[in-house]
Amino acid sequence: MITRDWIRLVASSIVVLAVQILIINNLNLNQYMFPQLYIILLLSLPINLKHYVGYLIAFIMGFVVDSFSYTPGLQSFTAVFVMFLRYSYFNNLVDKEWLSSGIRPSFSNADSGWYLAYVSIFTFVFHFVLLILENFSFVNFGGTMLKILYSSSLAILLILLFQFTFNRETVNDE
Amino acid sequence: MQNLLQFIRKNFHIFLFLILQGISLFALIRFNNYHQSVFFSTSSTVNGTILTQRKNIINYFSLQGENQRLKEENILLRTRGTENFIFFSSDTIDVYDSTKTLQYSYLPAKVIYNSIRKQKNYFTLDRGSLHGVEKGMGVISPLGVAGLVVDVSENFCVAMSILNTDFVLTPKINGQILYGNVNWNGKNDEVVQVTKISDHYDVRVGHEVTTTEYGHYFPRNIKIGNIKSVEKSKNGKYWDIDVELATNMSQLGEVYIIRNSFKKELNELEEGYRDDN
Numbered sequence: 011m012i013t014r015d016w017i018r019l020v021a022s023s024i025v026v027l028a029v030q031i032l033i034i035n036n037l038n039l040n041q042y043m044f045p046q047l048y049i050i051l052l053l054s055l056p057i058n059l060k061h062y063v064g065y066l067i068a069f070i071m072g073f074v075v076d077s078f079s080y081t082p083g084l085q086s087f088t089a090v091f092v093m094f095l096r097y098s099y100f101n102n103l104v105d106k107e108w109l110s111s112g113i114r115p116s117f118s119n120a121d122s123g124w125y126l127a128y129v130s131i132f133t134f135v136f137h138f139v140l141l142i143l144e145n146f147s148f149v150n151f152g153g154t155m156l157k158i159l160y161s162s163s164l165a166i167l168l169i170l171l172f173q174f175t176f177n178r179e180t181v182n183d184e
Numbered sequence: 185m186q187n188l189l190q191f192i193r194k195n196f197h198i199f200l201f202l203i204l205q206g207i208s209l210f211a212l213i214r215f216n217n218y219h220q221s222v223f224f225s226t227s228s229t230v231n232g233t234i235l236t237q238r239k240n241i242i243n244y245f246s247l248q249g250e251n252q253r254l255k256e257e258n259i260l261l262r263t264r265g266t267e268n269f270i271f272f273s274s275d276t277i278d279v280y281d282s283t284k285t286l287q288y289s290y291l292p293a294k295v296i297y298n299s300i301r302k303q304k305n306y307f308t309l310d311r312g313s314l315h316g317v318e319k320g321m322g323v324i325s326p327l328g329v330a331g332l333v334v335d336v337s338e339n340f341c342v343a344m345s346i347l348n349t350d351f352v353l354t355p356k357i358n359g360q361i362l363y364g365n366v367n368w369n370g371k372n373d374e375v376v377q378v379t380k381i382s383d384h385y386d387v388r389v390g391h392e393v394t395t396t397e398y399g400h401y402f403p404r405n406i407k408i409g410n411i412k413s414v415e416k417s418k419n420g421k422y423w424d425i426d427v428e429l430a431t432n433m434s435q436l437g438e439v440y441i442i443r444n445s446f447k448k449e450l451n452e453l454e455e456g457y458r459d460d461n
Contacts, residue, residue, distance in 0.1 A: 032238050035299065036242075036298075038300060038301070038373075038434045041301060041371070041372065041373060043301075044301050060197070061196075061197030061198075061200075061201075062196055062197045062200045065197065065200050065201050065204055066200070066204075068204075069204045069207075069208070072208070076211075077231060078231055078235075078297075079299060079302075080299070080306045080342065081212075081302065082211040082212065083207070083208040083209060083210065083211030083212030083213075084208075084212055086204070086207075086208040086211070087205060087208030087209055087212060090201065090204045090205055090208065091205065093201075094201055097197075143212070144302065144303060145303060150370070150371070153371065
């Protein structure tokens with residue numbers, strides 16, 4: 011990542027985290043909807059970003075969200091874990107040439123079908139780990155599953171919306 | 185040695201991953217017990233300032249509802265004033281009453297952060313140790329019980345919401361103290377549960393559930409809510425009671441922190457006799 015990328019990452023992090031903390035965390039849609047929009051930041055990091063940088067970024071973001079919602083360790087654990095899964099995926103299941111191009115996955119520079127699946131799967135996994143960990147037990151498992159389904163669907167929707175809104179910038183930059 | 189260093193350097197990211205996960209897990213298990221909420225006091229000072237700014241803006245949107253609630257409370261208080269009573273006998277004498285002293289006082293506060301969607305919910309208030317807030321003080325909204333202060337910094341405090349699965353209170357149902365527990369099951373943010381009430385008590389839908397002085401957090405007869413449904417528990421010995429909360433926790437705005445002037449004395453006296461439930 012060059013300096014411009016870092017500046018962009020910090021700027022977009024501030025915006026997205028502010029939306030997450032100040033708006034989404036305070037929306038009371040219903041008991042089952044608790045979407046985590048900020049993972050779009052993790053999903054759109056460059057795919058060949060050094061591992062330790064990726065983990066540190068995930069940890070810091072999780073920590074910030076945690077400290078505002080009084081759930082120490084919950085978000086940071088999940089974020090770092092999902093980052094691990096993301097690296098496992100990119101290092102083993104993607105061809106090396108594409109990996110070395112170092113793109114930031116979005117609609118404009120990847121196959122849209124692939125991107126949709128990529129966002130959906132990782133968002134679902136994130137909410138799965140997060141909410142299972144939050145409950146810390148399998149009591150009322152049906153309710154937790156429902157919460158996972160609703161929350162991740164809403165999050166996917168929000169992320170796609172976010173992508174459509176801010177995609178134009180990335181196209182102009184390229 | 186050389187090999188070891190090389191190995192560490194080569195797999196640095198894996199070690200970092202494990203370390204970060206370890207830190208997170210440690211934090212998750214260590215700090216989520218509210219007694220050890222060191223995390224809160226350090227972060228609440230910083231976050232409090234940001235959250236206050238946010239609340240200052242958001243406040244405008246809820247002014248109308250807030251006004252309505254204050255009006256309702258005013259009406260309630262007005263009906264308690266002496267001017268609403270007729271004194272049939274005129275032979276009253278003014279006495280200086282030294283047998284009474286104020287036990288509970290109320291400190292108004294604003295909610296600057298609130299959550300209701302987790303299993304263990306907390307809210308933050310804009311009053312702290314500078315204003316005399318201490319751990320273990322009760323928090324009520326104009327309509328009923330809201331929570332319990334669990335952590336205090338200089339200017340802010342964090343309260344455990346009644347919508348927290350760790351929150352436990354002894355209830356008074358229909359004016360009678362019953363040895364059960366008011367405790368939330370984590371499902372519906374408008375309904376809390378009362379458990380362990382023996383089924384030979386007369387408990388009916390619509391009965392009022394209020395606080396007791398047990399634990400010295402709240403004065404007696406502060407409303408918790410009204411009973412919504414009563415069912416026999418699975419083993420048939422107890423009632424399973426659902427209580428509709430008087431306070432709308434999702435709209436928590438203006439609250440009062442309750443100071444019990446004798447709490448310290450009472451706690452010191454009772455220390456050693458109390459069995460932790």
